[in-house]
Amino acid sequence: MNRHIAIVEDDDTIRTLLAENLRRAGFTVSAFFSAEQLERQLDQNFHLLLLDIMLPGKSGIALLETLKKRGLDLPVIFITASEQESHTDAAFAAGAIDYIVKPFNLKHLLQKIENLLNRIKAPAAEGAVLIGEGRFYPSLQLVRRGQKEYKLTPSETAALEYFLRNPNRIISRDELKQNLRPGKGGLRNMDNHILKFRRLFEQEPKKPRHFITIPRKGYALRLT
Numbered sequence: 001m002n003r004h005i006a007i008v009e010d011d012d013t014i015r016t017l018l019a020e021n022l023r024r025a026g027f028t029v030s031a032f033f034s035a036e037q038l039e040r041q042l043d044q045n046f047h048l049l050l051l052d053i054m055l056p057g058k059s060g061i062a063l064l065e066t067l068k069k070r071g072l073d074l075p076v077i078f079i080t081a082s083e084q085e086s087h088t089d090a091a092f093a094a095g096a097i098d099y100i101v102k103p104f105n106l107k108h109l110l111q112k113i114e115n116l117l118n119r120i121k122a123p124a125a126e127g128a129v130l131i132g133e134g135r136f137y138p139s140l141q142l143v144r145r146g147q148k149e150y151k152l153t154p155s156e157t158a159a160l161e162y163f164l165r166n167p168n169r170i171i172s173r174d175e176l177k178q179n180l181r182p183g184k185g186g187l188r189n190m191d192n193h194i195l196k197f198r199r200l201f202e203q204e205p206k207k208p209r210h211f212i213t214i215p216r217k218g219y220a221l222r223l224t
Contacts, residue, residue: 035063053080132201163221172218
């Protein structure tokens with residue numbers, strides 16, 4: 001699979017360093033100076049966005065919020081010099097997968113990107129996604145476990161795909177409401193979705209390792 005990464009970074013040195021090393025690692029890379037430049041190229045099929053917060057013009061957080069409003073669930077990692085707690089909170093609230101403070105270890109970043117993209121491969125291109133005891137086929141809207149197949153509803157499929165795009169972090173009910181159409185039953189159905197996912201993927205559904213409910217905070221898909 002040809003994995004395409006977008007970079008939005010106004011520091012020429014960092015932007016060039018990231019682009020060159022990602023290309024050496026086998027990725028296709030498009031690098032932009034500003035949020036507005038990226039917005040003019042949203043017809044491209046990006047698999048991951050590396051994004052700074054403090055940019056000329058629109059900020060990185062504002063850009064991510066715009067992408068979400070347009071229905072683009074592009075995985076985003078912030079790489080920024082800002083250590084302000086307000087920026088960190090806003091980044092994760094907007095849907096970021098990770099938040100890395102400059103200066104960063106380039107080798108560790110490349111490995112993190114590789115691990116992430118291997119875990120959230122584009123479903124239509126890659127076929128099945130293995131989670132615990134089951135295999136998820138997004139294009140078919142079904143799960144196979146052993147010799148049995150289980151159909152998923154459109155709402156269940158959308159929820160499962162969203163968890164796969166945002167693994168190993170707490171996803172609040174507000175975030176799910178903003179990014180999914182919960183269906184007729186609203187977010188009350190999410191509890192039922194989680195129970196079903198546990199039956200399909202967990203070795204012991206009553207002792208889940210992957211689909212976790214965090215009281216008063218939300219849910220998480222644990223893949224590590």
